[in-house]
Amino acid sequence: MKRWTLAWALGALVTLATPVYSETTTNSIDPLCSDAELWSGKLITDICWSCLFPIRAAGASLGGGNVPSIATDEKFCFCTDSMNIPELGMTMGLWNPARLIEIVRNPWCSPALGGHKFSASNVRLIATTGKADFDASEMSFFNYHYFAFPLTILLDLFWDGRCNSDGYRDFDLLYVSELDPTWNNDLLAFFTSPETALFANPLAISACVADAAAAATGNPLDALFWCAGAWG
Incomplete structure (x- = not known):
């Protein structure tokens, strides 16, 4: 009886020590x-929630911050539902990510x-x-x-x-x-976007001085769209 018990115990240990393989794999x-x-x-x-302000609802601003010049001053608006029936609503705007x-x-x-x-x-x-x-x-x-x-x-x-x-x-x-293919090939990128020649020149770059000065006061010039203020 002891021999069978020992043999069963050894068999159990071997079974536990044997690696078990399955069809599932992990990446x-x-x-x-x-x-x-x-x-x-x-x-x-990790979201800059304060960057969403100001939040404008029905023409009134909540919180500080710059309001874009193209923001509407209307308080109410009409939207259509799925059946094209107009619904009355109020205008709302924010710096939406x-x-x-x-x-x-x-x-x-x-x-x-x-x-x-x-x-x-x-x-x-x-x-x-x-x-x-x-x-x-x-x-x-x-x-x-x-x-x-x-x-x-x-x-x-x-x-x-x-x-x-x-x-x-x-x-x-x-x-x-x-x-x-144009991302790491400047020459190929130029032929697919030849308009870059209008901005990659001393005259266009010098015009960015005006945008840099305007951006410093919080009013960048949208007309100079190829500029980015003082580039940080």
Whole structure:
């Protein structure tokens, strides 16, 4: 009896020590493609909520901040429902987050999508950070991904999806630079966008002085759309 008991115990130990294989597999995590944890509590804690102000409702402003010159002064408006029946409503406006741009070194890597990669990496597209040697080595190269990011609609916050001017109501991928052959080829980019010659010249660049001065007072010039104030 003791012999059978010992044999059963040894058999149980061997069974427990034997590796068990299953058909399910787990994807390995790429250490070069980290998760930004966008779809977590950071969606609340890491958002600049004060940047949404001022919030205008029926022509009245709530909170401080600059109101764009094209903002309406009307208090009420009419919208149509699904049956094209007009409904009375009030105008509302705010600095509504609409886009999300991620800059990546590792091509096809998307931290916003949990650190997943769209495709296998291409060595030709790997980014470089550059060096401060005041020569060609100081140039940097990165890829970027462009997402529709209607935050207030995603969180169902005081914003009707019908009022979204660009029509996006969900998180959508709009552009990836890895698929754009002009992204890392300046000559090819010039032939596909020849209008850049109008702005990449000393005369157009010197005109940005006026926009820089206006932006310093909080009133950038929309007519000089190729400028970005004093560029930070």
